[in-house]
Every structure is written in C-alpha cells, then in structure tokens.
Amino acid sequence: MIRTLLVANRGEIARRVFRTAALMGIRTVAVYSEGDRHMPHVAEADRAVALPGRDAAATYLDIEALLAAAVESGVDAVHPGYGFLSENAGFARAVIAAGLTWVGPPPEVIDAMGDKLAAKRLMEAAGVPVLPTWDPDGSAGDTIDFPVLVKATAGGGGKGMRVVSARDELPEAVAAARRESRAAFGDDRVFLERLVTSARHVEIQVLADDHGHTIHCFERECSIQRRHQKIIEEAPSPALAPDLRERMGSAAVAAARAVGYRSAGTVEFVLEPDGHFWFLEVNTRLQVEHPVTEAVTGLDLVREQLRIADGEPISVSPPDLAMVGHAIEVRLYAEDPANGFLPATGTLVDFRPAPAPAVRWDSGVETGSQVGVEFDPMLAKVISHAPTRAEAAGRLALALERSCIRGVRTNRDFLVNVLRSPEFLAGDTTTDFIGRVGPALDRSPSAGDRSLAATAACLALRHLSRLSTPVLRSLPAGWRNSVMPAERVELRSGESDLVVEYRSGRDGEVEFAIGDWSAVVTGAAAVATRAAGAGNGNRLDVFFEAEGQAHRFDVVVHGSRVYAQGPAGDLAFEVLPRFPAPAGAVPEGGLVAPMPGRVLTVDVESGQAVETGRLLMVIEAMKMEHRVTAPYDGRVAEIRAGAGDQVSGGDLLVVLEAAEGSAS
Amino acid sequence: MPAPVLPTSIDTRSPDFLARRDAMQGLLEQMDALMRQAALGGGPAAQERHRSRGKLPVRERISLLLDPDSPFLEISPLAGYYTDYAVGGGMVCGIGVVEGTECVILGNDPTDLGGAMTGVSIRKLMRALELARQNRLPYVQFVESAGGDLRGIGAGDDPEAVMRRNLTHFAESGRMFHDITELSALGIPTVSVVFGSSTAGGAYQPGLSDYNIFVKGGAKVFLGGPPLVKVATGEDAGDEELGGAEMHASVSGLADYLAEDERHAIRMARDVIGHLGWRKAGPGPSDADPDPPRWDPEELLGIMPADLRSPVDAREVIARVVDGSRFEEFKPRYGSTLVTGWARVHGFQVGVLANNGVLFSDSAQKAAQFIQLCNQTSTPLVFLQHITGYMVGRDYERGGIVKHGSQMINALSNSTVPHITVILGASYGAGNYGMGGRAFDTRFVFLWPTAKIAIMGPKQMAGVMSIVRREQAARRGRPVDEDTEAALTAAVEEFAEAQSLGLYATGRVVDDGMIDPRDTRTVLAMALSACHSAPVQGAAGFGVFRL
Helix, strand or coil, X not given: CCCEEEECCCHHHXXXXXXXXXXXXXXXXXXXXXXXXXXXXXXXXXXXXXXXXXXXXXXXXXXXXXXXXXXXXXXXXXXXXXXXXXCCHHHHHHHHHCCCEECCCCHHHHHHHHCHHHHHHHHHHCCCCECCEECCCCCCHHHXXXXXXXXXXXXXXXXXXXXXXXXXXXXXXXXXHHHHHHHHHCCCCEEEEECCCCCEEEEEEEEECCCCCEEEEEEEEEEEEECCEEEEEEECCCCCCHHHHHHHHHHHHHHHHHCCCCEEEEEEEEECCCCCEXXXXXXXXXXXXXXXXXXXXCCCHHHHHHHHHCCCCCCCCHHHCCCCCEEEEEEEEEEEHHHCCEECCEECCEEECCCCCCCEEEECCCCCCEECCCCCCEEEEEEEEECCXXXXXXXXXXXXXXXXXXXXXXXXXXXXXXXXXXXXHCCCCCCCHHHHHCCCCCCCCCHHHHHHHHHHHHHXXXXXXXXXXXXXXXXXXXXXXXXXXCEEEEEEECCEEEEEEEEECHHHCXXXXXXXXXXXEEEEEEEEEEECCCCCCEXXXXXXXXXCEEEEEEEEEECCEEEEEECCEEEEEEECCCCCCCCCCCCCCEEECCCCEEEEEECCCCCCEECCCCEEEEEEECCEEEEEECCCCEEEEEECCCCCCEECCCCEEEEEEECCCCCC | CCCCECCCCCCCCXXXXXXXXXXXXXXXXXXXXXXXXXXXXXXXXXXXXXXXXXXXXXXXXXXXXXXXXXXXXXXXXXXXXXXXXXXCCCEEEEXXXXXXXEEEEEEECCCCHHHCECHHHHHHHHHHHHHHHHHCCCEEEEEEECCECCCCCCCCCCHHHHHHHCCCCHHHHHHHHHHHHHHHHCCCCEEEEEEEEECHHHHHHHHCCCEEEEECCCCECCCCCHHHHHHXXXXXXXXXXXXEHHHHHHHHCCCCEEECCHHHHHHHHHHHHHHHCCXXXXXXXXXXXXXXXCCCHHHHHHCCCCCCCCCCCHHHHHCCCCHHHECEEECCCCCCCEEEEEEEECCEEEEEEEECCCECHHHHHHXXXXXXXXXXXXXXXXXXXXXXXXXXXXXXXXXXXXXXXXXXXXXXXXXXXXXXXXXXXXXXXXXXXXXXXXXHCCCEEEECCCCEEECCCHHHHHHHHHHHHHHHHXXXXXXXXXXXXHHHHHHHHHHHHHHHEHHHHHHCCCCCCECXXXXXXXXXXXXXXXXXXXXXXXXXXXXXXXC
C-alpha cells in the first residue's frame, strides 16, 4: 500500500499528483532544483528534498539524486509525472530495484514504446494501422514521398521534429533534428515519416491493470498545435462518430494489449479527413491533457494510476463509462506568439486566475514565481467543462480573458483568439489549424480601449504617487490655483507611444487627453489592494466613469511597467522616463538575442558580406534551435557572442552594416 | 472626543443664495480669464518664438520640476494687474513639492520683456525670498532674465511727471542679493538653474546661490557682455567665452552642474533637492487622514453678498473649510462679533478668528486672549476677514475701544505662531491691521474675489471728504455748489471703490493671490504645511498690554 509518494517532477504536474495523493490520504514528497526553491509545488508537499543543481540534467533528470531523495525521505512509491524521466525505463527499473513502487507501466513496455520506430513495427504486427517510414540518410533512394516529417526515434513533445518538403532541405533538417534529439533525449537517431496534412491528432486514453482489464476512456483531440506541440485539447473530438470512436478505441486497446500495457497510457493516432487513422505512438505516461478525459468521464486518472500501481483493479468498467458534456483544455505558455512563439522568461508579477467563470486551473506557478530558461515554459493548463462544446470554448475564453497574468509574455490572448474563432467553433480543427486559420497573435485593442486602459494606468500611478508623498498627502492630486500645463505621462504600448495629458478639476474630475481622444473622468477611485508579488509591485482596483460608462480596471504597477486589465484585455504599458537619458545603447544595425539561450554556432566572420536571410548564428534555447539570420544585405561589422556563450534576451549578438541601398 | 460639527442654515435654493452665487461666478470668470492671460506671459507670439528656440516655457519648466500629481500653489499669479506691465509680472512664483520637499520656486518668464526685472517682478522676487526665509523652505530659482528694465520714458511721457511720481529707486534693488545670501546663512538651501541670460547684477543671482546648474548653450552669466567689455577694455570677446555654461563649469567654477539641455537641468535640480534630506521643523498635521468638511465647499460661492454691509455668519464659511466641519468655539457668548475657536485643516491644528460684525471692545479683548492662548500651545492662527473696522462713537471711545483695539494689535504683533489671513469681503482700516493684515508679518494673505481693501469704505471715504470740503468752504465763506459737490462725491466714491477692489491689491503684490472660495481649504492647508517647514513656536512674552 502506498503511504508516501515522491513525485519526481516539478510545476503543475507535481501539484496535480499531490492533490489526488492527498485526497487518497497519501503523504507526499517533492523534489526541487535550486531555482525552484520557492515554487508552489515545493510548499505543497509534506516534505521536500533539494536536488543540488539548477538545470534539468543535474536535478529532475538525475536518477541517482532522485533515488537518494526517495530513500532518504522514506517513500514507498515514485510518480514520474510527465516529461523528464517519465518515459525512462532506466529510471523505472532503478525505482523498482530500490524496492519502491513505480507509478507507471513496466520498464519493458517503456523501452518497447520509447523507440518510436520499433513501436510502429510492433503495432503493425498487432494489426494497428501505421504510416510508412523511411531511413533519414536517404538510403531508401528516390521512393520518399515528400513532404515528410523528420522524427526523433526517442522523441516526444515535438522536439527533434522537422517538416521537410523537398529533398535538398533534408540534410540540414536531419542534422538539426539529430542535434535537438541528442540534447533532449541523449539519442540522435531519427527517421522519416509520411507527413499527413489536414489531419487531426486524436488519441485514446487507455487504462490497464494487473487483473486483466484493459479499457479505453474515449478519445481526446489535440489537433491545435504550434511548433508540433499541442496547445488546445478536447474531449470528445468533434470529428468522431460513435462507430469511429469504437473502432479507434478498440485499436487502442489492442495496441495496449499487444505490448502488455499496465497503468494509464495514451495511444496516439493521426486521423485523416476520410476517416482513416494511423498509429503514431504510445505515450507511456500521464498526458498533459489528461484533465479533459477526467472532466467528461468523471474519472481521476492519477487515482487510477496509483490504484493500479498498488495492485488494485481499475475502479470502473466500460459499461459504466460515458462522456458527459464537453471539455477543452488550453496550455498557457510563457512565450511570445509575436516572436515565433519563442519561450519568454521573467518574474510573474501577478498570476491570478479569474474567480469566475469556474474552470479548472492546474498551474505550477503563482504570483512572484520566476519563469526561467531551465525548464518547460508551461505556466498552467486550464480546463473548462460545459454541456456543449460552444459553451466550453466560450467559458474557457472568458476565464482566460478575465485572468491576470502579468510580468511574462504568454500565449493567453492567442489562445482566446483560437477559442473564439469561427473555425474552431465549427470543429474545423486539424494539425495545420494555426497556419491555415492564422488566428491573431494578440488582442489588438481599439484606440479607444487603449486610451481607457492608459487612463486607468495613469489614475493608478497618480494614486500611488499620492500615497507615497511625504507631504500634503491628503490634498487633492495635481491641484492648481492658476493655469499650469497638464500633467504629462508618456506610455509605451507595444510599438506605439501614447502621450497622456490630464488635469485635475474639482470633485475628483480629471480631464484626460490622449492624442485625439479625450474624456472627462469622474468618480475616479483607486484602491490599492495589496502588494503584487516579488519586488515592490502594487495592485490596484481602478474605477472611473467616462462618457456615461463605468470602467473598472485591474492594474498592477511594477517598476516602470503598468498592466491595466479591462474588458478589452490586459494592456502592458512601459512608463517612459520623465527625464530621458541619452539614447544609443544598441548600435545601429545591432541584432539582439530574441530570447535567452546558448549560442550553438557562429556561422559568419567579422567583415563578411552577407545577403538577406543568410544564417548568422544559431541559438539553442529550451532545446529548440533558433536561427539568427541577416534581415538585410550588408557586412558583418562586429560579432559580440561566441559559440557556447550563454546570452540573455536582448543581448547584442551581431552588428550588421547595411549595404548601400539596403533598407535597415 | 472630536469637536462638534457646526450646523448650517444656508438654503441653497433661496433667491438670496442664488444671487450671491451668480455674482461670485461673475467675479470668478473675470479672475479665470486673467489667470489664462497670465499663463501666456508675453502673449502667444512670444510663447511660440520662445518654443521655436527649443526652450521650454517657464510654466512647463516648473511643472517638470514638481513631483507628479503634487499640488502647486502659485503665489500672486495676477501680479501686475492694472499696471503698465503684463498680468503675472514676467515671473512665476509658487510653493511646490520637489522630491517630497516643499520649496519656493521662482522662475523668470522670458516671453515677457525678456524676463527683465520690473517693479512688479522685483516685488514678486522679494516676496519669494521672504516666503523661503519665513517658512524655512528651500529656494529654487529658474533664471533667464534680460536684467533690469532699462526702458526710460515712452513717447508722450512727461519726464518730470514720471520722475516726480516714481518713489522707487535702483539703490533698493540690492536687497534681493542680500536676501538670497541671507537664506544660505539661515541654513535654507538656494538653487539657481540658469536657462538663459543672467548678466550684470543678475550674475550675482547664481553667484550668491548654494547650488548652480547651468544649461549648455543657454546660460550666459557675466558682469559685462561683449559690448560693455569692448567699450570698457577694448577686448573682443564672445558670449560663450565670457559666460557660457561650459566655461563656468570647467574654468570659472561658477557652475556646479553642467546640464545638456533644459530637461536635464531640471532633473539635476530635482536631484539637488532630493539629496538635501530636508526635514521640516514644525510638528506637521495631527491627523494623517482628515475628514472633508461635512458641508459642501461648493456652497461657499453663495455666501458673500455683493453689498458687503449685509451680515454674514462666519461659521458658515468655517463649516465649509475645516476638517469634518468640526469647530470648538471659544467664548461664543462674549464679544460675539468675532468668532474664535479651534479646528483642523487637513489635519493641521489652527486657531480661527473670524469676523461676525464690527469689532467692539469685548470682541477685541476676546481676540487678544485667544491669540495668547494659541501662542501658549504654538497653534497657528487663521484669520477670516470681513471687517469694516473697530466701532466708533462717543460711547465706544469712552468705553476704551482704542485701548482694547490696541490690546488686540499688541497680541497680534507679538504673536510668533504663523498667521494666515483670508480676506473674504471687507477689509477696512484698522480692521485690516487687527485681523492679521499684511503689515503684521502675516505669513500668507489670500483674497476671495469679493475682497475689498481700503483705509475705509468708499461711501464713508466719499462722505468724509465731502464733509471736509464743506467745512473748508464754510471757513473760507464760499458757497457750496450742490451739483458739483454731488458729482465730486460720486467720483470720489467710484475712485475709492475701484482702488479698494481685491484685484487692484493683488496686482500690487500686497497679498499672495486671489483664490476661488472653493479652494480655501486647500490653499490654507498648503500655506499651513509650508509654515510647518519652519519651527512653530508661540511667543514667550508680549508687549505691555494697556489694561
């Protein structure tokens, strides 16, 4: 019987497992890296053991350290979560060898399924349909049907994956995929697979126990992906009629049985518009998107995992399983959609899920958490469950819109745009959805909405400046007895600068003018509610009336940044200094690092002439490669970073002198 | 236990109230129009010219110096009204908050006569120095001045008449240099930011300051400019060599800080004030979170009658100025033509003396006692003036009105707590003196638009003059032509009335400015807070009271 459980993971999944463990009366033990010391998962366990080191390799991937933590804290079981060592048979074996219970499938199954290519062969033998594959070195000659997908044999999570549409792109793509795969999985084997376009990603949740039961808990559709990573998942799939559901479910159960599966697992398929489906892989772990299945079936999949690991039978049998309503999950990432969805880092100045409408938030962070470069940038998964798909999508979008997530760029607005798009609502979801539909990357508020948000920001700043003044604090803000210039605040919002001018009148009236926009604001009140997170941030509820409407904004002031969240979204403003310092920090023509990472290669030399698009440097971050290319024709004047250097987002990498006639 | 809330008996729908409010709004419109005019300094064209040189107007310079969203009290904004000079007097003076420190801020307005020093601007300058001295406020001046107003007489002027009428003299003007260096000796820091010309005598403005910030390419500071040097020594020298900012910052040492541009200079001035670590010497407010008045200050507009002879209950004003309208009245049944008592304004404890009619012996004695009590507890005094004077007549003279009025003036003169006066309406004769008039070292005097200040009421003045003329005529045995006499009396009354108007006084810088009645509470709080920058200490002794 499991009494104490160590979760060899971090973030939201560690908390997710803790929650069910606690409900089952199981004590929990967390592990944490140096950078994670203050993360919520550490605080929520009954005990927490430090893993010396900062990066994944030294911590959540270090089998010895994890085992030592398990033994030291006297646990009797280990749950691996997802990612990290969750599909590492060596870890599973080590846990079992230490006399502990491994919450997951047997190591042999992990091994068998970890080699994607071998898994496909096994499934083919079991009668499960599989896609054709080729050798990456082109030894299959001219028979390759482009486009193909380069996949890591040991892969998962989109890492080491590349789309190749023509033969001449193959060598570079294969080389890059190998590098990524080696970095992520310590294995550089890759293979080519027929690329299925306009398809859906549909997967079946399976459960198998030691009592001979292997069942499926219906499907999840995870077609909405960016960079080959799922960002929106749902159950049921809008594309599955009952008979197709039954056929895919049976195929998944057959697949699980073929490998002697035990525990919770997922059989992934690609579903073509004509109803053909092909086996992709078996994920021998709990999936990120498992909550949508939980929502529609009422199961607790972690509970099932723990019961199965303990030798108990699955708690339900197929006749009792049904899907009720519709569930949708989104993955909220710290990333910049406008910058190719590259990971974003920083301090979460504010992280407050909206209290209503009610949705499930599985988050690994809280206000004040640091989002670094070391680990996956997923902040939370958010799940709505409603009677209909449209209601589930609308509720989830509204919950996201109303939540306050500040300090780090996220894909929140992008997710909202997808959820609200007619294509998504029509169920027209395929894996090429984002490229095909092209949802807007942010909310792009109207000029009027932007002005209202800027007004709220200025009212908050005004309130704070009055609170902090040592003299005349109770006097009316900005009071004048003669004609003086208006108060002036310059705010940078994205690419545009707003000049806000305002004058305080009697009875709390304030006249605002922002460009062509003007309003007389009455009844302005700002209530500073509490400090927001790390540092000296302040959160304020700002209320005012303008032109017969009441406006309410949730404002956070953190250093020179002001976030104003209203009905048109959350706007981040940079307060420009009243007394600007001399300009010229970044030399003209300077190319800066788009994100924090490590320089992998420097592909040009100082003085070299380059053409637009010429590769200058490759930066690796989050185990993804990012190519820095010349934005215009010119000459490399200076190289500021060398291979192996760690760079921060915004660091100067290359100074490029524009060639004559070339627009810089 | 807080003091009781004053009741009110104002009916805001009564015709009387509405008529008074309309009249007040008319006066405010006139005042606001003048304020707008003053803000333009030398006019829109001059403002545009100034800006086109890349220079900031003086009011923008001051705005940038101030802490964002802090209040700013401009002093004598309508100086120069009804004179030969522009409204505002070519200078902006005020009390504002810089890096959390209340300062006296003074700036030349170079759009008006090039910022030249005139009779008006010198008065404003001297007043600014006095404000800094009396209230122990750091002093910041923005210098850009063409120097003394050397314009002689205009076309058509009679030189002899001009000379005879002019009672000011160049020799007096040295006092401004004395006073600025005296501030430094008193431990009150002085900061000069030189944006433009500061030459000849003007060069001593920065010369005598504690901190000097010169704007590159703008500041010009020398005793003699190129023409004078050429005439005096035959030397050819340019502006920059003689007194440019870079020269002074690197060679002469007259500049302590070299600013790249105007904004940079203002930022440096903020840094200087910031590093002072200024601590106010007064006790400060007793309540950090004061209640607003229970009764709406908006109603102050409908209190003062157009005809100042109509009675006004001073408590209605107090009730719309003090915290929570709470007022602890002292001796309400004795000397009832003067209301005395304690209240708070934005948390600052004050003793209030407000006229509720003519001053009699008992009300004068009550004032003398109340002033002494406030000195005993170091409580600042607020005077709300609406006074036609001390009572005259046989009975009152016999009753010792001179003696009792003298007791009040003795107490006032020797009181050392800060005095702040607001002239609501009439301010005639000795009433002006006894109720904290400007001549009695009052820290601040403000006027409502309804204020009238004179040696006596215009009607009395005209009547007295008429009697004197009739007596003269009788002595000389000349007949009195009644029509001429009536016309003359009317003319005298009209002249006296015009001269008694608050705007006329404020144009002459004999007060600190005309205010909107609704701002009374805010203005008093700013003035009180400024007073609390200096020690607030009551008198240990008074002159001998003639009992």
